[in-house]
Amino acid sequence: MSQPDVQQRAEALLAKVATLRTQIQERIIGQQPLIDDLLVALFAGGHVLLEGLPGLGKTMLVKALADGLGLPFSRIQFTPDLMPSDVTGTQVIDEDHGRREFRFQPGPIFAGLVLADEINRATPKTQSALLEAMQEGSVTVAGATHPLPNPFHVVATQNPIELEGTFPLPEAQLDRFFFRLDVTSPSAEDMARILAATTGAPQTAELARISAEELRELQRLVREVLCGSHLVRFVAELVVATHPTHPDSSEPTRRFVRYGASARAGQAILLGAKARALLAGRPAVAIEDIDACLLPALRHRVLLGFEADAEQVGVHDLLTEWRSRAERAAR
Numbered sequence: 001m002s003q004p005d006v007q008q009r010a011e012a013l014l015a016k017v018a019t020l021r022t023q024i025q026e027r028i029i030g031q032q033p034l035i036d037d038l039l040v041a042l043f044a045g046g047h048v049l050l051e052g053l054p055g056l057g058k059t060m061l062v063k064a065l066a067d068g069l070g071l072p073f074s075r076i077q078f079t080p081d082l083m084p085s086d087v088t089g090t091q092v093i094d095e096d097h098g099r100r101e102f103r104f105q106p107g108p109i110f111a112g113l114v115l116a117d118e119i120n121r122a123t124p125k126t127q128s129a130l131l132e133a134m135q136e137g138s139v140t141v142a143g144a145t146h147p148l149p150n151p152f153h154v155v156a157t158q159n160p161i162e163l164e165g166t167f168p169l170p171e172a173q174l175d176r177f178f179f180r181l182d183v184t185s186p187s188a189e190d191m192a193r194i195l196a197a198t199t200g201a202p203q204t205a206e207l208a209r210i211s212a213e214e215l216r217e218l219q220r221l222v223r224e225v226l227c228g229s230h231l232v233r234f235v236a237e238l239v240v241a242t243h244p245t246h247p248d249s250s251e252p253t254r255r256f257v258r259y260g261a262s263a264r265a266g267q268a269i270l271l272g273a274k275a276r277a278l279l280a281g282r283p284a285v286a287i288e289d290i291d292a293c294l295l296p297a298l299r300h301r302v303l304l305g306f307e308a309d310a311e312q313v314g315v316h317d318l319l320t321e322w323r324s325r326a327e328r329a330a331r
Contacts, residue, residue, distance in 0.1 A: 013218055014281060017043075019208040020068045027064045028057055029197065030190030037181050037296055038065065038155070040279065044271040045219045046178020047134050047154040049119075049169075049300060056183045057194075058157040062115045065155070070211035071112025072149060078122035080165065084129035088139045089146075104141060109133055112149045112212060116156035120166045127173055130154060134176040151215050171259070171303060178268045179293075180300035218278075225274035226284040230330060232270065235290060238326035239266045242302050242318075250321055256308035257318070261301040268297035294319060 017039070024035050034050075038061070041048045050058045059075075066073040076087060089107035093100055108114070109130070119127060133139055134154055138147045156177070159166055174180070186194060210218075240246055243260030244253050253260075272293035273285045280289075299315045308314070 009217075010221055010278075011281075013210075013214055013221075014279065016208055016210055016214070017218070017279060020210060023207045024061075024064050024068060028061045029193045030186035031057065031061065031183070034181055034183060035061070036279075037179060037292075040272050040275045040293075041179045041296075042069075042153055043215075043218050043279070044178065044222055044268075044275040045151070046268060046271070047176060048156070049174070049177040049180040050155065050157045050183055051160065051180060052157075052183025053185070054159060056185065058183050059115065059117055061183075062113075062155045062157070064207065066113050066115070068207040068209060069113055069215065070209050071151065071153075071215070072110075073113045073115070074108040074111035075115040075117055076108050077117050078119045078126065080121060080123060082122045082126045084126050085141075087126065087129040088133070088141055091142050102142070104144065104146060106146070107139075109139060110146075110148060112151055112153065114152075114154045116154055118159060119156040120158040120169055123167055124170055127167070127169055130156075131173060131176065149212075151212060151219065174300045175262055175264055177300060179272065179296035181296055182299075222271065222275045222278050225277050225282075227270060227274060228284070231273075231285055231287065231290060234287075234326050234330040235266050235269050237329040238269075238294070238322050239263070241322040241325045241329075242298065248325075250325065252313075252318060252321060256304055256311075256313050257302060258305045259303040261298055265297050265301045269293045272297060291323075294323070 021035060021039060025032055028035060038048055038050075042065075050061070052058055076082075085107065087107050087109050089105050089110070091102045092105045094103045116130065119130075133148060133152070137150065137152050138145050140146070158169070239261050241249065242253065242257065242265075243249060244257045246260075269290060270285075273289035276289040276292060277283070277285045295316055298319065302315050302318075304313070304315070
């Protein structure tokens with residue numbers, strides 16, 4: 001297509017995204033920033049981890065998103081007795097005219113959008129069943145590799161680790177999530193709207209649909225958004241600043257951080273910034289786009305130590321200093 005045709009097509013897709021965003025916000029009241037960040041992560045091609053207390057609408061949000069995407073959808077309820085084969089699938093025996101042979105029976109992970117509900121209620125063995133799927137887009141069972149649908153996205157929900165019956169996600173598992181988003185309690189005004197909406201007549205209006213091909217097209221457009229080399233260097237310096245073993249690391253970083261962020265954090269920041277710029281109708285990334293992606297990309301990848309827990313220091317408390325150091329180093 002010519003450049004005007006590409007621009008016209010992009011504008012049509014972005015108009016459909018804007019409609020979908022508005023409709024989801026009408027269903028999920030008081031969570032506009034959360035919805036925006038979730039859409040950014042999906043259009044950037046990533047997986048998302050939602051954390052919040054029970055009853056805040058995490059599952060309902062993912063279901064509303066599934067209604068608006070033309071992708072096969074499945075929900076996996078993670079429990080302590082869930083086995084890896086319950087997620088990925090298993091080999092079954094078929095018998096035909098006296099002949100027996102093994103056949104692969106796909107599990108619920110073979111969908112375009114997978115809701116891994118309460119993922120931290122399953123044991124680490126079952127949690128790790130998602131590792132290959134999230135990284136490689138495939139599942140290996142009995143020595144045979146089976147490709148997953150394209151696009152393929154996992155949106156997992158988890159309760160705060162302090163709740164009874166939860167298992168912390170391994171660091172390698174956390175690193176596969178593009179963003180970790182916190183689901184906060186609504187204000188009194190939003191709570192009143194939620195109560196009015198959920199105790200009245202059920203909503204039946206269908207959401208605007210974005211097909212699988214349109215989603216793939218949006219994800220291709222995200223990677224074509226321009227990003228200046230100075231911004232790439234800024235992100236690289238910021239990721240390096242999170243490492244306590246770096247010679248130039250700050251005293252708070254050496255004191256509170258056990259392990260810094262991986263290169264996947266930088267990739268998530270840049271791709272998320274590109275997606276934000278595209279959704280705003282801009283051809284290039286601005287520093288505001290990067291700033292909006294810093295905490296969602298870093299909060300689950302920077303591992304803090306016991307002293308940080310004791311003094312109630314979080315990643316958000318260290319982020320300002322990391323950003324300042326990266327800004328100076330990138331000049």
